[in-house]
Amino acid sequence: MNFDFSDDQKQLRDQARKFLAEKCPPKAVRAVLDGKAPYDRELWKGLAEMGFLGVAIPEQFGGAGAGHLELCVIAEEMGRALAPVPFSSTVYLAAEALLIAGSDAQKSKWLPKIASGEAIGTLALFEGTGNPSAKAVKLSANGGMLNGVKKPVADGAIADFAVVAARSGASGRESDISLFLADLKGGGVEIKELTNLDPTRGQAELAFKNCKAEPLGAAGEGWSILTQVLDRAAVLTAFEQVGGADRALEMGRDYALDRIAFGRPIGSFQAVKHMLADMYVSATLARSNCYYGAWALSTNAGELPEAAAAARISATQAFQHCAKNNIQVHGGMGFTWEFDCHMYYRRANAVALGLGSLSYWEDALIERMRKKNAA
Amino acid sequence: MNFDDTPQEAAFRAEAKAWIGANAPKQYEDELRQSSLGRVRLEGADILQVAKAWQKKKAEAGWACLHWPREYGGRGASPIERVIWQQEEGPFGKLSGVFIIGHGMCGPTMMAFAAEHHKRKYLPPLASGEKVWCQLFSEPAGGSDVAGLRTRAEKSGDDWIINGQKIWTTGAHYSDYGILLTRTDPNVPKHKGLTMFFLDMKSPGVEVRPIHQANGQSEFNEVYFTDVTIPDSQRLGNVNDGWNVSLTTLMNERMSIGAGVATGFPEIFEFCSGLMLDDGPAIEDRAVRSKLANWAVKASGLKYTSFRAISALSKGERPGPENSIGKLVAGSMIQDVATYALDLQGAAGVLSGPEAELAGKFQAMLLRAPGTRVEGGTDEIMRNIVAERVLGLPGDIRVDKDVPFNQIPTRGRA
Missing domain, CATH: 1.10.540.10 (Acyl-CoA dehydrogenase/oxidase, N-terminal domain)
Structure with a gap:
């Protein structure tokens, strides 16, 4: 092994x-x-x-x-x-979508x-509140023209192109969804930057008005391609989350070693130590789940959908857990703008949502495990 | 990155698999596979006898205590071969439960500190399961604080006279020998006055009383010592150096990598897969799914954490500290799993006998689970270990560190 x-x-x-x-x-x-x-x-x-x-x-x-x-x-x-x-928008989403479904x-x-x-890409999937779902895609594609509004779109205001999920059929099935490549500098899109939890990665609204776009992948295959893209991005994002979790844990550990209260380093108090130990536990579980996801991703294994969901859930939990408790270890200083803790807290909570939130992936994981067991 | 064996590992696995296939007590396979925390038993058979027979068979064919040297009854196998064996032994490995303490803790301590003629005499029958060993450390006054123990050993000629009481001794009632940590000097700080011995559990003055556990079972015991004589030749390590000797023992307590810790996840997933709720199968319910998903990633996280350790072993490296999280995660998880399984059963979850769902499997798990969070290091001790040894945080401030043992307060409220 x-x-x-x-x-x-x-x-x-x-x-x-x-x-x-x-x-x-x-x-x-x-x-x-x-x-x-x-x-x-x-x-x-x-x-x-x-x-x-x-x-x-x-x-x-x-x-x-x-x-x-x-x-x-x-x-x-x-x-x-x-x-x-x-x-993440460019490399995990746009590039992966192209690698999976793009023509030469x-x-x-x-x-x-x-x-x-030279080019920044992104995925335009969401249309307001809700998790990834074929039903929620209303933006229409007719004769290569896109009409509708996508939000939030990660890095939408700086992207040169977007992979856009659009409704191209009316059967009421997932096969109504097709993907398109839209050149965001080519007109037909109104772009508005949106305020978001984590300003270090922008979010935007993209209003498509008779925007010309070319199909990406076969018509009606959009949802199946998207599912693959999201699984791949879930693993890659999970690695970002594990990196963030580890750093937040280190920051908390270092502060607990340096900060003196009641005449001793606060890291010698069990209440603080145990909080840090629990952060280590969640970061370790997440890392191990991520390694499995990496294996499945790199070998394009049949286990990828399950491995990706597990990595995503575990890493989301770990980063959120470590980021919030890092602030707690820092006490009042952790709640200041000047300390870096809130940057991790913001990122942890923003990145937890972008590919579908925790509840979405929890549901996906058990559905995938159930299907595998039934098979 | 791959899960493949090296050619040598594959050859070893094939050999182990073939031998297990031909020799394991297959008639118990289903029962062992079905057994879960709080319920490991065989209908119509004495599990101790079945375990001893299986261990003896393994020993005769050279499959016992794989990592021990051959001259002491082992196989001289590499750590990764031991892991492969455990993977292949599968449910039959549950029969090794009665030998875990002896093989995992007493044996290594004997190997490190006993005289050569004692090692050759005592270790082979320990390896083969003919003799069972126990570890006599915990006391009523010293659980997590092992060094607070009070059992006295007093020198008398070439012998030591032991008086005191141990508690939570796993399997003392069927053990032949034990390793015993005693206080030999109460006038120095607590860590500096301890001495380790091994003894025959049939020695006059040793009395074993089973503990009636909170879950109704009796796996543990109290052991009383009244003027028990131990020859000085059975001392392990120097006088008053018992603390360092015990660290060797406790370092070996780390649950063996690869065998896996019980999380309850396969059981709860299977249960939810078959259970119907009012509005459909439980497994399709969003709330159920959320719970299951959270446990699924803990179980898989532990599994792949152990795979990382196995990979290190496979490369001949020392595994990192990651594996120390196993019991901490699994202990509280299995308790939560059992609680939730009962919740899903509604009022009928209160039943724990043959009429209960799955004949009370989750009820037995629920009642046994608190012990898992205490035995072999409480959750709190495990967190201290992670915080201090892995994260490098300072140790607790110990007010009794430099105080002579006999001046340490013994009651919180006078």
Whole structure:
């Protein structure tokens, strides 16, 4: 059994950590948080130069042609550093959708631009309150024209293109849903930035008005492609969440070692120690579930749907748990704008929702386990 | 990343599987597979005798105590081979329950501290299950605070005279030998006045009284010592160095990797899959699903955490500290699982006999679960261990650390 990353992959993780420590210190995250820029352009450029944006993109499309395990280790570091760039939208969602369903022409057009940092992509799925569901997709596609409103769309205000879920049929089934590629700089879309919990990653409303778009994948296959995209993104996002959880745990641990109250480090009080031990437990469970997800993703195993849901749930819980208790360990200082704790708290709670919330994935996990058992 | 065996591991697995297939007591397989926390028993058979017979058979064929050296009754196998054996032994591994303390704790302590002729005499029958060993550490005055123990050992010529009481001794009632931690000097701080021995449980003056547990069963005992004589040759380690000796024992207490800890998840998932609620199958209910999903990811998280440790072993590395979370997670989870299974049964959940759902499986689990959270290190001790050894947080401030043992207060309220 070798249920671990290879030495090369671990080296890549170290390289990413070093790079991000230098190029993405908390101060850089704060610049975006404070609204000084919609995202960190310098960092985005640097990530492209390091080859991180195209790590899982085949060489023929301008990527490094490594694989998903390599992408997982980078994702963990992106989460740890709270990188304020449209990495998840572009790399986990848009690029994966293209890899799964794109024509050669579509891949040739967009993937090299993703790898080089020239194009930001995203997924336009949600239409207001609710979790991923074919029924909730109302935006219509008629004769290659999209009409309707998507919100929230992650990084929608800075994206160059979007994969759009649209209703192209009226049978009342999932096969009514098709995917489209929309060039967001080509007109027909009104874009409005929305205020959100975690300003280090933007959210937008995209109003499509007779927007020309080309089909991505076969007509009527949209929901099935989306499900695959969401599973892949769930694993990759879970690695970001584990990276964030670990960092929040470290911050809490370090503070508990340094802060003196009642004449002793607060980390010597069992109430604080036990809180930190529990954070370690949830981060460890999440990491192990994520490793299984990484294995399933990298081998495109039949277990991926179940593994992805488990990784997503476990990592969501761990990041939320570690982020909130990190503030608790910090006490009053944790509730100030100046301390970084709230940046992790914001990210933990925002990233918990983007691909469908916890209750959505809980339902999905048990449905998938039930089906497997029945089979 | 893969789950494949190396060629050597695959060969070992094939050999183990073939031997188990040909030799395991198959007539008990279903019962063992079905057994769960609070209910491991065989109808119409004495589980101790079945366990001893299986252990003896394993020993004769060289499959007992795989990681022990051959001269002491083991196989000299690598840690990963031990894990593979446990995976292949499957439900029959539950029969090893009576030997866990002896093989996991007493044996390694003997190996580290006993005289060579004692090792050659006592270890092979321990490995083969002919002799069962117990560990006599906990006392009424020292559970989590083991070093607070009061059982006295006083030197008399070449012997030691033991007086005092132990408690929570697993399997003392069927044990042949035990390792015993005693106080030899009450005038120094508590960790500095302890000494370890091994003894024959049939020695005059040893009295074993089963504890009537809260769940009605009796797995544990009180053991009383009245002027029990132990020869100095049965001392393990130096006089007053028993604390360090006991650390060796306790380090070996870590539940073996690979065997897996019981979480109750397979049981609750199966139960919910078959249960009908008013408005449909339980497994389709959103609230039920939410509960199940939360437990599912804990169970899978523990499973894959152990896989990470196994991978380290496979590469010849020491596993990281991750595995220390097993009992902490599984203990409270199995309690919650049992509580919820009863909740789903409504008023009938109160029944615990043959008329109960699944003949009272979850009721038995519920009543046994509090013990899991206490035995072998309470949840609180486990959290301290994670916080101090893994996260590097400072130890608790110990007000009794430098105080002579006989000056430590013994009552909270006078």
